[in-house]
């Protein structure tokens with residue numbers, strides 16, 4: 082291997098469970114076997130799973146925090162300005178009863194209340210949003226896991242931090258959160274290329290269309306992997322043709338694949354021909370990326 | 378009664394099972410609370426009777442005829458959403474969290490807040506009753522609130538139409554929308570698969586559901602893909618006193634049902650899997 086490429090690839094699917102984790106972990110494994118320096122970032126922070134498939138050595142772990150206001154009641158004049166400034170209804174105030182409370186679950190840590198207060202009654206403390214953990218899997222092969230703390234309003238902050246932690250060199254794979262809302266957008270917006278994993282079913286197609294529409298507005302390069310090919314109908318193929326979306330790879334429905342995956346095994350491990358397919362796909366992504374004017 | 382069907386991850390067959398439940402009762406209100414990837418309308422093609430705009434949040438926008446490029450807003454924004462792009466102060470739509478602080482402090486009042494209003498709630502009639510679903514526009518947030526709107530509507534319709542069963546298809550994950558989905562329901566059904574990651578997700582899901590005092594059931598879907606793991610999940614559930622509502626085998630007809638826009642019991646009413654789903658549903662209802 083010459084000149085390790087620098088590229089960030091997000092692996093996503095409209096909904097979870099279509100094989101996004103299967104593709105992420107097996108692509109990661111294939112690249113690792115071919116001595117590419119690769120970092121896999123598990124951005125599915127609500128339910129991170131990639132580590133189920135690998136043994137690694139924890140080298141670093143820390144908490145991602147946000148600021149939450151603390152109100153000093155002895156200074157507070159119950160003027161209500163902080164409440165008016167908070168765009169998330171996170172401050173509850175009843176001036177006649179001298180009651181004021183921060184509802185921490187609703188607070189986004191924007192700092193507006195501190196700006197609002199003229200009586201120096203607000204200070205801030207750190208609240209954990211989740212953890213970022215880095216694992217060495219093999220030489221130059223790293224998994225970074227973003228794990229949201231249960232009950233936090235959004236996984237976006239931990240995801241952003243995990244992606245930042247991965248840096249900008251080598252191959253970075255982002256196992257993206259499901260859906261097309263904020264967590265998904267924050268993840269894919271940092272990527273050079275997006276692999277959408279889907280199934281040949283009406284649900285799969287509907288989710289795929291939604292993802293494609295989103296990626297179009299973000300101006301991203303993308304391609305599609307059809308998982309469990311041969312199981313459903315053909316409409317998805319017509320859609321890809323009509324929209325000129327590259328079909329990167331098809332993974333046939335196969336009970337042994339499903340069974341090995343279920344045991345937490347890497348499916349390509351004993352299948353060189355399958356690894357070859359992942360590698361070919363990866364090279365075609367590199368090519369498509371090089372041909373585009375899009376720059377990181 | 379309200380029954381919520383959830384799963385740690387999507388793709389475990391949760392929607393197929395919700396759809397099956399919805400067609401096993403004479404009359405139901407079906408609430409699709411997977412607002413990020415609402416799917417059940419594809420199977421049931423409900424009529425379009427009601428539509429409601431849902432404002433999920435706000436984004437800041439600069440009026441450049443007023444902006445003096447002073448940069449003050451950028452120093453206040455905690456979401457790194459404001460930066461200089463080609464020497465010009467610019468707000469990133471993706472990064473803006475909608476806190477409004479920049480708009481409040483801008484000395485020239487150049488920043489206004491624009492409502493994100495592309496999300497919708499829909500309600501209509503389908504072949505087994507009424508259906509309510511939400512659709513969160515791409516990139517919008519606060520799906521928990523939209524879930525609440527869908528659920529409130531479902532309750533309102535159930536009351537008006539005298540329907541006593543509400544089936545809720547929940548979102549994947551364990552965040553706010555999932556919590557909004559299970560708050561105040563009578564039964565929660567967690568659909569899982571016999572995979573190591575499935576078990577992992579199940580544990581994380583139960584960590585949350587156990588905080589709510591709910592009747593909780595687990596369905597192991599495609600249990601025959603890995604019977605050892607199925608056994609492990611069964612033992613785990615037994616250990617923490619959670620009932621296994623049933624196990625469903627892998628059946629390619631499940632996908633065929635979907636392709637033909639039918640629920641499993643509608644497509645193959647006399648099959649083993651339909652019989653099992655019926656039993657599970659009776660179990661949960663009683």
Ligand code: SF4
Nearest residue numbers: 167188189191192194
């Ligand atoms: S930091 Fe922002 S979100 Fe939190 S309470 Fe203050 S104003 Fe509200």
Ligand code: SF4
Nearest residue numbers: 157158160161163198
């Ligand atoms: S702005 Fe300051 S003084 Fe006024 S109510 Fe809030 S904390 Fe109290």
Ligand code: SF4
Nearest residue numbers: 444445447448450483
């Ligand atoms: S604070 Fe107002 S005037 Fe200053 S750069 Fe920001 S938008 Fe422009």
Ligand code: SF4
Nearest residue numbers: 454473474476477479
């Ligand atoms: S509204 Fe808040 S998050 Fe958005 S740009 Fe202004 S300060 Fe930043």
